[in-house]
Amino acid sequence: MTNKNDLRKIMRERKRQFTGEKLGEMSLSAVTGLLSHYIIKNVRTIFIYYSLPDEVDTHALADVLADSGKTVLLPAVTGDCDMELHRYEGKQSLKRGAYGIMEPTGELYTCYENIDVAVVPGMAFDAENNRLGRGKGYYDRFLAKMPGTYKIGLCFDFQKVEKLPADKNDIKMDEVICNGQ
Ligand SMILES: Nc1nc2c(c(=O)[nH]1)N(C=O)[C@@H](CNc1ccc(C(=O)N[C@@H](CCC(=O)O)C(=O)O)cc1)CN2
Numbered sequence: 001m002t003n004k005n006d007l008r009k010i011m012r013e014r015k016r017q018f019t020g021e022k023l024g025e026m027s028l029s030a031v032t033g034l035l036s037h038y039i040i041k042n043v044r045t046i047f048i049y050y051s052l053p054d055e056v057d058t059h060a061l062a063d064v065l066a067d068s069g070k071t072v073l074l075p076a077v078t079g080d081c082d083m084e085l086h087r088y089e090g091k092q093s094l095k096r097g098a099y100g101i102m103e104p105t106g107e108l109y110t111c112y113e114n115i116d117v118a119v120v121p122g123m124a125f126d127a128e129n130n131r132l133g134r135g136k137g138y139y140d141r142f143l144a145k146m147p148g149t150y151k152i153g154l155c156f157d158f159q160k161v162e163k164l165p166a167d168k169n170d171i172k173m174d175e176v177i178c179n180g181q
């Protein structure tokens with residue numbers, strides 16, 4: 001089996017095969033699939049990510065969810081391996097943080113048990129819903145604090161692989177949604 005670092009390289013290489021326009025189309029299709037999920041229709045509090053250019057684009061998703069009255073939470077990096085959640089209060093309230101990620105400046109949110117769904121980015125996901133992240137362990141540490149939250153991996157079709165190496169800290173997704181659904 002390929003190791004995690006080699007897999008990350010392979011995934012970056014796969015991504016380069018697509019134009020920005022094509023990635024945009026695939027993002028739209030993945031996000032449309034996510035929004036039509038019955039679980040999303042019923043959530044009150046949802047933890048999503050604010051995408052980097054190489055991820056399924058969630059910028060419009062944040063507004064759609066917030067405009068429909070849901071509490072939308074985004075991560076903010078606070079240290080080498082830690083992050084916290086703040087409420088998303090619109091694009092104008094974001095500011096650039098670590099790794100160039102736009103982070104929320106809204107209220108700090110710590111009631112982890114009230115988070116219905118987490119939408120999680122990844123470099124790859126496998127058939128058993130294992131996830132490969134960027135290699136810093138941020139999500140594996142953080143998702144461990146919310147065992148009752150339904151975790152949805154969001155990715156492009158080409159990020160799905162048969163089998164990922166998984167170790168004891170890796171947190172499995174409950175479901176993975178991609179552009180081909
Ligand atoms: N949109 C988004 N927000 C997120 C994450 C994410 O993956 N995506 N995170 C998920 O953890 C956390 C931030 N952690 C991150 C860790 C590494 C990199 C990153 O770009 N790494 C480079 C390698 C750079 C290096 O090694 O220093 C890369 O992947 O090319 C980005 C975010 C919280 N917020």
Ligand SMILES: Nc1ncnc2c1ncn2[C@@H]1O[C@H](COP(=O)(O)OP(=O)(O)OP(=O)(O)O)[C@@H](O)[C@H]1O
Binds near residue numbers: 140
């Ligand atoms: N819950 C945890 N507690 C302590 N260390 C952890 C935990 N989860 C991951 N780590 C450590 O973080 C480092 C990165 O782990 P790994 O390569 O699995 O990250 P990843 O899944 O790519 O990252 P991420 O969770 O940020 O998406 C490893 O050294 C791992 O041992």
